[in-house]
Amino acid sequence: MLSKAIVKYVTSLQVKKYRNQHQAFVVEGAKSLLELLNSDFEIQHLFITQDFLQEHGNRLSKGTRYELVTEQDLTRAGTFSSNNAGLAVAHMHQLSKLQFHPGDFTLALDDIRDPGNMGTIIRIADWYGIQTIVCSETCADFYNPKTISATMGSFTRVKAYYLNLGEWLHQLPENVPVYGASLDGENLHRMQLQPTGVVVMGNEANGIRPEVASEVNRLIKIPAFGEAESLNVATATAIIIDNFMRNARL
Amino acid sequence: MLSKAIVKYVTSLQVKKYRNQHQAFVVEGAKSLLELLNSDFEIQHLFITQDFLQEHGNRLSKGTRYELVTEQDLTRAGTFSSNNAGLAVAHMHQLSKLQFHPGDFTLALDDIRDPGNMGTIIRIADWYGIQTIVCSETCADFYNPKTISATMGSFTRVKAYYLNLGEWLHQLPENVPVYGASLDGENLHRMQLQPTGVVVMGNEANGIRPEVASEVNRLIKIPAFGEAESLNVATATAIIIDNFMRNARL
Known part of the structure; x- marks a missing residue:
């Protein structure tokens, strides 16, 4: 079960001010999580269900830390009304300088x-x-x-x-x-x-x-x-x- | 203020079973209401705010019956989280037989x-x-x-x-x-x-x-x-x- 402190932190990230303060954001649901795991975003927390682990465990790189949680945990911490997959907190990207080249x-x-x-x-x-x-x-x-x-x-x-x-x-x-x-x-x-x-x-x-x-x-x-x-x-x-x-x- | 009975009727129309039973449906918000008023749908109830009446009163045909309501009434009876225009209950259309002609x-x-x-x-x-x-x-x-x-x-x-x-x-x-x-x-x-x-x-x-x-x-x-x-x-x-x-x- 997720601790109160974690739930408080994750729900705070629904607000832009706190996202910017922590330079972190929330990713929910199977499709988005799989894309996140396949990207260069750095993951701070990964909460997944037993179901997700069973179905997609092979998509987790070796040594990826995760915590097993229930659907109730996920709906309590996240914004989805149902979520039987998982939720992650990831670090925002630092953007390089915007460039616009001729032909772009x-x-x-x-x-x-x-x-x-x-x-x-x-x-x-x-x-x-x-x-x-x-x-x-x-x-x-x-x-x-x-x-x-x-x-x-x-x-x-x-x-x-x-x-x-x-x-x-x-x-x-x-x-x-x-x-x-x-x-x-x-x-x-x-x-x-x-x-x-x-x-x-x-x-x-x-x-x-x-x-x-x-x-x-x-x-x-x-x-x-x-x-x-x-x-x-x-x-x-x-x-x-x-x-x-x-x-x-x- | 809308009566409890009316609120109960209007909210019941969020459910397909009751829409079909009453052959009626709900229309909310200024844009949709104006289109409804301009159509051949028969209107059963029309609840509008003073603001809507002032801005769009000229779009009501002569003799159109309406009831003035507050924003609170509208959010209580309808599905919008805010609605400063109005809400109508209209009769469903009876569809003519579906036809498909060559070239359609x-x-x-x-x-x-x-x-x-x-x-x-x-x-x-x-x-x-x-x-x-x-x-x-x-x-x-x-x-x-x-x-x-x-x-x-x-x-x-x-x-x-x-x-x-x-x-x-x-x-x-x-x-x-x-x-x-x-x-x-x-x-x-x-x-x-x-x-x-x-x-x-x-x-x-x-x-x-x-x-x-x-x-x-x-x-x-x-x-x-x-x-x-x-x-x-x-x-x-x-x-x-x-x-x-x-x-x-x-």
């Missing part, structure tokens, strides 16, 4: 506040091989348990940089295309989009903020064939990135 | 159990002008409050038929293309997909069930450029439908 293709998120959408977008980036995303400081936290969970393990491969998005875009070389989704944009089905430059996705309700929109130099839109007024931001991101990547030279 | 383009969902994904997919269908979707009986309920909420109003324009999906596909004319997503499928970026036939989306964890997969005659895949093992089913649906619609003759 990056996703920029402006004010995406929902951690579920954030995580889904990270998973989409990973699917399309985008390893770096750039986020306004108002975006949901990368290490929020709901973000981590929604990435389905892609948090181990995608890096998110939080910064002043308008300023960052402003300092890019002039010839870098900066795309932004807009109802006034060009129909992306009729464009031959090449995966270089930056694609900016804005807040679902309010769109891209003016200080960021002013740095966008190519407006694009997903054509509507029906009457829905908008798409979920993660959905829109997926469609837009797919339209760029279909022309990628492999 | 339809989405079929096999065992999509998460109501959030279900609602997001309905919104995507609406965006691309798909007005009918076909669902296995094991899919999340169209009228589940979480489904309705995730559609962002698209529940007023898209109809969902629940049936034995394998049997329904089996009785289609032989020349109707039935597409299914599969890792062994053809790269849809390299196909000239025309929006006719049926696209089957399967359960995220288990894929399309064998009895449905046996009715699929064209396997397609979204090419992966990175290392994510899969995409969320709503995300995948969006990308696939977009790849069909880009070739639509308008």
